[in-house]
Amino acid sequence: MTPTSEFHISQQTHKLERLSQIAFSEGFPLALWQLPQSTEKQLIIDLSGSTQRTKIDLDELPAGFVMSPFQGESLFLRGDLYYRFDTNNHEVEDAIKGKTLEAEVFERKYLDYSEEDKVNSPTKNNIKNQQVHISESTLEKWDGGLYNEMIFAEMVSKAIIAIENGEMQKVVLSRTKNVTLPESFEVIDAFQKLCKAYPNAFVSLVYLPEFEAIWLGATPETLVSVDAQGIFKTMSLAGTQSAIGDNGEMLSPISIRWSHKEIEEQAFVSRYVIECFKKIRLREYCESGPKTVQAGNLMHLRTDFKVDTKALNFPQLGTVMLELLHPTSAVCGMPKNAALRLIAETELHNREFYSGFLGPVNVQDESYLFVNLRTVKIQGNHATFFAGCGITADSNPVKEWYETEMKSQTLINIIL
Numbered sequence: 001m002t003p004t005s006e007f008h009i010s011q012q013t014h015k016l017e018r019l020s021q022i023a024f025s026e027g028f029p030l031a032l033w034q035l036p037q038s039t040e041k042q043l044i045i046d047l048s049g050s051t052q053r054t055k056i057d058l059d060e061l062p063a064g065f066v067m068s069p070f071q072g073e074s075l076f077l078r079g080d081l082y083y084r085f086d087t088n089n090h091e092v093e094d095a096i097k098g099k100t101l102e103a104e105v106f107e108r109k110y111l112d113y114s115e116e117d118k119v120n121s122p123t124k125n126n127i128k129n130q131q132v133h134i135s136e137s138t139l140e141k142w143d144g145g146l147y148n149e150m151i152f153a154e155m156v157s158k159a160i161i162a163i164e165n166g167e168m169q170k171v172v173l174s175r176t177k178n179v180t181l182p183e184s185f186e187v188i189d190a191f192q193k194l195c196k197a198y199p200n201a202f203v204s205l206v207y208l209p210e211f212e213a214i215w216l217g218a219t220p221e222t223l224v225s226v227d228a229q230g231i232f233k234t235m236s237l238a239g240t241q242s243a244i245g246d247n248g249e250m251l252s253p254i255s256i257r258w259s260h261k262e263i264e265e266q267a268f269v270s271r272y273v274i275e276c277f278k279k280i281r282l283r284e285y286c287e288s289g290p291k292t293v294q295a296g297n298l299m300h301l302r303t304d305f306k307v308d309t310k311a312l313n314f315p316q317l318g319t320v321m322l323e324l325l326h327p328t329s330a331v332c333g334m335p336k337n338a339a340l341r342l343i344a345e346t347e348l349h350n351r352e353f354y355s356g357f358l359g360p361v362n363v364q365d366e367s368y369l370f371v372n373l374r375t376v377k378i379q380g381n382h383a384t385f386f387a388g389c390g391i392t393a394d395s396n397p398v399k400e401w402y403e404t405e406m407k408s409q410t411l412i413n414i415i416l
């Protein structure tokens with residue numbers, strides 16, 4: 001191999017990392033993701049320098065990435081630059097061929113590897129050491145930790161009383177866990193580790209310069225997807241158990257037994273999805289499940305729903321269902337308004353983007369939106385993990401605390 005081609009290959013390997021570091025240092029919004037069961041990583045950079053606030057209309061939006069909070073306006077990252085990388089982090093050939101002029105100009109400005117650049121340009125070569133800019137005022141907002149087992153158990157007890165009083169049937173309460181990251185922590189490495197560890201999850205990294213934050217996650221839950229063939233999918237996911245046995249062994253899904261509480265909790269979510277179909281008088285959906293599925297260190301109960309939008313001549317189904325479904329009772333509760341009220345009165349933190357939804361929209365004619373679970377917000381060396389649990393009349397407050405601990409461990413086990 002000639003020295004030039006060796007250099008070229010090593011630059012290829014680092015391209016994903018370099019592009020990310022450029023976005024972080026220049027303040028360009030960025031989304032990097034791996035779809036479930038895919039070995040490709042996809043990357044979008046919005047060159048405008050800020051995200052757009054928008055209503056999510058899947059039929060209208062250009063190619064980009066949606067980041068939506070639990071409550072409030074959705075953000076849209078425009079796909080000005082779009083890259084695809086294979087398992088070895090090499091750029092995918094057909095994506096290179098279809099490169100836009102904008103991408104070529106960008107690469108010439110930031111990634112041109114002439115000999116002179118290698119020696120002289122600080123922007124182009126020392127970029128790896130640059131971090132996301134974070135202001136003092138953002139750091140001041142960081143709290144040392146709002147929750148402990150007793151506080152959270154009391155919140156759950158309060159929710160159980162509300163359920164017993166007939167105010168609601170189910171509510172999902174969540175908490176945060178704050179961790180100071182070690183100096184050795186590298187966010188792109190953490191993303192890569194999550195991709196390897198969780199091939200069945202939607203693994204994502206989203207940089208939002210206006211929030212001076214990076215959100216990293218590995219969620220098991222599809223909210224709405226519409227593929228290039230017009231197949232719409234959603235799911236009801238709930239009920240949680242450890243996937244790891246008493247002796248540290250990985251359990252198999254068929255060995256898992258579910259209690260009445262968990263079966264009921266998941267059935268609430270399925271009923272909610274079916275109610276949404278009923279509202280638009282759609283009967284032509286296929287339903288399969290519930291079945292036990294593994295999500296990293298956890299097992300859940302899942303029912304899948306599928307609709308052929310082409311056969312029904314209903315191309316807007318994705319947009320209509322998104323509006324009806326979010327927030328589902330997997331992250332909020334039943335009935336929705338009573339649950340929202342209790343969440344607002346009880347939780348000590350703002351959920352921000354946790355339990356909202358995120359994913360690529362109209363990228364290669366497909367849209368995949370996921371519920372933002374198993375997620376962490378990173379600001380400087382501060383990490384806030386978010387996790388929640390579904391509470392019904394049969395909940396045990398201490399068990400629910402452990403469930404949120406296990407859910408935080410899905411990320412912590414891999415990235416720290």
Ligand SMILES: C=C(O[C@@H]1C=C(C(=O)O)C=C[C@H]1O)C(=O)O
Pocket residue numbers: 172174221237238239240300330331373374386387388389390391407
């Ligand atoms: C709320 C979360 O997860 C949701 C709640 C579940 C439950 O209550 O058992 C299971 C899966 C998700 O639908 C979370 O991960 O934070």
